[in-house]
Amino acid sequence: ETGVTQSPTHLIKTRGQQVTLRCSSQSGHNTVSWYQQALGQGPQFIFQYYREEENGRGNFPPRFSGLQFPNYSSELNVNALELDDSALYLCASSFGQGRSDYGYTFGSGTRLTVV
């Protein structure tokens, strides 16, 4: 349906643990952005990857880190999980040399619950 796939769809972790979320970008897209969407809120920008390098970061601590691979897929890693990290994590791919006006295609997200 969307072309952007995320895995897993749901995840439950314990406070202090580490988690890796994965995203496969839509065909032809070379930029991947990650957002955190807390319940009842709009998505908040975590960071973006373009050409395998971080290309901008929002107001998130260093324990949020990422990777982009040569096939443009991406991972989001979160260390030392906190209860407030519980959220829907959205990946969006686009083609625009890192710009934000080429229209994102969002994945269905990963629902992370930290207990």
Added chain:
Amino acid sequence: GENVEQHPSTLSVQEGDSAVIKCTYSDSASNYFPWYKQELGKRPQLIIDIRSNVGEKKDQRIAVTLNKTAKHFSLHITETQPEDSAVYFCAAGGTGNQFYFGTGTSLTVIP
């Protein structure tokens, strides 16, 4: 950075009526304004967008207007249907590598 405010947070309309959602932004350099629809448990889906060089754009029952001077833009849905019920998010961007989202409007269309 950019700050996007969205109102109302909840909106209920009768089927067939119109719905209007309004957003304001703070950064006059923002030049791209998408609107997303998010159904429960699903991904945000782009429904319409507008760039700063136009004042209005329509796509069937959906329209978006932009007032650059006042730094606000609005989503208009006419002849609402129950399947329009969802959370709608506005966003501002185009100056960098991220979108700034509003806090969402939960629209309920009552049959």
